[in-house]
Amino acid sequence: MAINKANNGWLVDSQPGGRGGKRFRKTFKTQAEAKAYEAWLTTQVNQNEKWQPEKRDTRKLRELIDLWYSHHGSGLKAGANTYSRLKLACEAMGNPVADRFTVGTFATYRTTRLAAGITPNSVNREHAYLRAVFNELRRLGIWKKPNPLAELRQFKIEEKEREYLTLEQISDLLEHLAVGSNRHTVMIAKVCLATGARWSEAENLELKHVRNAQIQFVGTKSGRIRTVPIEKQFEKDLKAHHDKKETSQRLFAYAYSAFRDGVDRAGITLADGQLTHVLRHSFASHFMMGGGNILVLQRALGHANLTMTMRYAHLAPDHLQEVVKLNPISALTLR
Structure with a gap:
C-alpha cells in the first residue's frame, strides 16, 4: 500500500489482498481522507472473501473425475463405462491441474483425436461426458469455479439416413434366421420387429416379462420400464419357445453373432453400426408408413423426447401432402 502526493491531491495506490489481488487507485483532496480510505480497504479484505486473491485449485483433473465417479457416476447405469472413457481422455490430455484445464485444453x-481418425460423434460424446462431470461437481459443491466447457459448442453432425428393411427383406431374413444353428435368433428378431425393442432389451427378456398380451422391457437405455402390447398368438409362441432347462427364467440365449450370420446369408448389406438396430428402425418406419401416430411411436420406442421420434415422421403417408397440391406446377396444370 502506498499514499503519495499528487498534483491534484493524495493518491492511494493499494493492493490490499497482496499479489494477485485487486488493485485500487483513487485520489483524495487531503492526506487524512486518503489514510481513512486505505484503512477501509484493509478492513474489507479481512472481512470479505470477494476482495481476497483467488485461491488456486491444485487438484489434478483425474482427482475430479474420481470424485465424480465416487459421488455420482457409480450410481449410473453406464457409469463404469463412462468413467473408463473419462480416465483415458484425461491421460491423453496429460492430466492437467484442475484450474488450468481450459476450453483450449480440450479443443x-x-x-x-479427429486427426487420429476418431469420429466427430465420438469426440462430441467425450465433450458431453467432461462437461457433465463439472456440472455435477458444481452441484455437489466440489467444484466452485465455472464449468470450463460450458460455452464450447459441439461439432454439428450430419444426420445419416436410417435404413429399414422392406417386407420382402424381413420375410427373407426371418427364413434365414430360422434355419440357423441358434434357435433363439429368429424369435428375438421377431420381438424387435413387433415392438421396436433394441436387441439387448429383447435378448434379456425373462418369462415374467411376457403376460396379458404385453411385453415389459426393463433395463432399458433410459432406465425406464416400458410396456408394449403384442398379439395374443405371439405371446403363446414366446411362452412355447421358453425352455427352463436351457435358459432358466430367460426366454432366450445370446444370439447376436447368429443374427449377423443370418444377415450375411440373406445377402443384406447394412451400414456400419446398423446391424441389429435395423430391426428397430424397420419397426418404426413401417409403423409410420402404415399411418401410425407419432406420439404412440414415441412411447413404444421409449424416446425421452419427441425430437428423436420425429426422425421417422417423413415416412407418414400424409407427410407434406399439401406440397403436391399447392405447388405452382400443379396450379398451372389446373388452369
Missing part, C-alpha cells in the same frame, strides 16, 4: 485434444 487441442479433440483436434488431435
Whole structure:
C-alpha cells in the first residue's frame, strides 16, 4: 500500500489482498481522507472473501473425475463405462491441474483425436461426458469455479439416413434366421420387429416379462420400464419357445453373432453400426408408413423426447401432402 502526493491531491495506490489481488487507485483532496480510505480497504479484505486473491485449485483433473465417479457416476447405469472413457481422455490430455484445464485444453485434444481418425460423434460424446462431470461437481459443491466447457459448442453432425428393411427383406431374413444353428435368433428378431425393442432389451427378456398380451422391457437405455402390447398368438409362441432347462427364467440365449450370420446369408448389406438396430428402425418406419401416430411411436420406442421420434415422421403417408397440391406446377396444370 502506498499514499503519495499528487498534483491534484493524495493518491492511494493499494493492493490490499497482496499479489494477485485487486488493485485500487483513487485520489483524495487531503492526506487524512486518503489514510481513512486505505484503512477501509484493509478492513474489507479481512472481512470479505470477494476482495481476497483467488485461491488456486491444485487438484489434478483425474482427482475430479474420481470424485465424480465416487459421488455420482457409480450410481449410473453406464457409469463404469463412462468413467473408463473419462480416465483415458484425461491421460491423453496429460492430466492437467484442475484450474488450468481450459476450453483450449480440450479443443487441442479433440483436434488431435479427429486427426487420429476418431469420429466427430465420438469426440462430441467425450465433450458431453467432461462437461457433465463439472456440472455435477458444481452441484455437489466440489467444484466452485465455472464449468470450463460450458460455452464450447459441439461439432454439428450430419444426420445419416436410417435404413429399414422392406417386407420382402424381413420375410427373407426371418427364413434365414430360422434355419440357423441358434434357435433363439429368429424369435428375438421377431420381438424387435413387433415392438421396436433394441436387441439387448429383447435378448434379456425373462418369462415374467411376457403376460396379458404385453411385453415389459426393463433395463432399458433410459432406465425406464416400458410396456408394449403384442398379439395374443405371439405371446403363446414366446411362452412355447421358453425352455427352463436351457435358459432358466430367460426366454432366450445370446444370439447376436447368429443374427449377423443370418444377415450375411440373406445377402443384406447394412451400414456400419446398423446391424441389429435395423430391426428397430424397420419397426418404426413401417409403423409410420402404415399411418401410425407419432406420439404412440414415441412411447413404444421409449424416446425421452419427441425430437428423436420425429426422425421417422417423413415416412407418414400424409407427410407434406399439401406440397403436391399447392405447388405452382400443379396450379398451372389446373388452369
